[in-house]
Amino acid sequence: FEALDLLSASQVAQLAAQSGALNNADLIRLVFDRLDGDNALQDVGEFLTALLRTSQALDINPVVRDIMMNRAFAILSLHFEDFESHDWVSWFTVKLVSLLPSLTAEMLQRVTSYTDCDAYHVIVGALSSVFEQMTSLRQQELTPVLLGYLKQRRASGSTCSTNSSNLSTYLWACFGKFSIYVDYEDLRGLIEGFGSFEALDLLSASQVAQLAAQSGALNNADLIRLVFDRLDGDNALQDVGEFLTALLRTSQVCSRFGHQSCGERHHDESGLRHPQPPF
Known part of the structure; x- marks a missing residue:
């Protein structure tokens, strides 16, 4: 890991996957120290995308995954205000998907404070896709945030309905799993x-x-x-x-x-x- 500063974000991803860094807290911290520079958002996105290409079924130690989620979210959340629809889709259904089981209620609260209904539905779908990888406690911690968002939208007179008249579709769009x-x-x-x-x-x-x-x-x-x-x-x-x-x-x-x-x-x-x- 001595030459991290000389590697591109994609190369860092390959090194992380092949070196055992995904199961080593100290090494993954070094990785994110390298990524957290002037082009942090772009580099983290490139790193996560390249990491997915190395293996569609990434085996990341839960402790290491928590560190990765915390570091990535700290960088990403600075840009939520400027996110457009395609950004929510790109980050939460592709780039972050392997880290989403480590998303905390506090993180989700911050995410939903910037989302419109369309982005909210994207987030719910993404979280539902990794539902079984979360602990039961984490599942229960995230649910009140989703409920609170919908109640707030309803109170403000803005709804998050879908175009379908099917009740199951409505329920899935609102809460997923x-x-x-x-x-x-x-x-x-x-x-x-x-x-x-x-x-x-x-x-x-x-x-x-x-x-x-x-x-x-x-x-x-x-x-x-x-x-x-x-x-x-x-x-x-x-x-x-x-x-x-x-x-x-x-x-x-x-x-x-x-x-x-x-x-x-x-x-x-x-x-x-x-x-x-x-x-």
């Missing part, structure tokens, strides 16, 4: 028509329980079959257990405060609600 951590009542408050059964596949078992209790599914054979079709997947035992436990909690609330507190809704003869465009 993070929807399972959003409180059911928040989802209902943000998305009109959310009480329908179109988006079952994007709900957690607990959210499905709340929907079942409030939609009349407990008195409708067709709807309850849809519920169990959703639960009967790869994690069926866990999901059914979570569903029944959440259903008991919902039932206790309903019995304490009366049937109407369960949010009974009007249905047509099929028992299905017709979704309305959200927001």
Whole structure:
């Protein structure tokens, strides 16, 4: 690493990939010391792009990845104010994708403070693409930031809807895979028509329980079959257990405060609600 100053950003990426720097905190700090110069934004972008070319499945130590994300974000965030649509796409769906599992809630808060709705949807999609690589704690930490952004947009009279009338598409655009951590009542408050059964596949078992209790599914054979079709997947035992436990909690609330507190809704003869465009 003695000749780092003489190498281009692309060459530094090749050196990092071949030298073991992606698993060595001290070496990766040297790499970013080299990149953090007069042309830092361009060099970091070139470095990350070249790194992806060396291997589409980069094996980066989580501690090293955190360092890389912190250093890259410190450089990148200085330019958010000047970002255009293509910049959000380029950085968050390509250049940063291998580092996104290390994005913190504080970083996401800063990102969303500069995004319009189109850029927000790009960010949600990018984060959802690495959802399984994040820890459960990180997933849960990021979700309130997404929810807060949408609530703020709604309060200001600006919506982040999509052109689709499909409820699942709306929910995916708003939260992606993070929807399972959003409180059911928040989802209902943000998305009109959310009480329908179109988006079952994007709900957690607990959210499905709340929907079942409030939609009349407990008195409708067709709807309850849809519920169990959703639960009967790869994690069926866990999901059914979570569903029944959440259903008991919902039932206790309903019995304490009366049937109407369960949010009974009007249905047509099929028992299905017709979704309305959200927001």
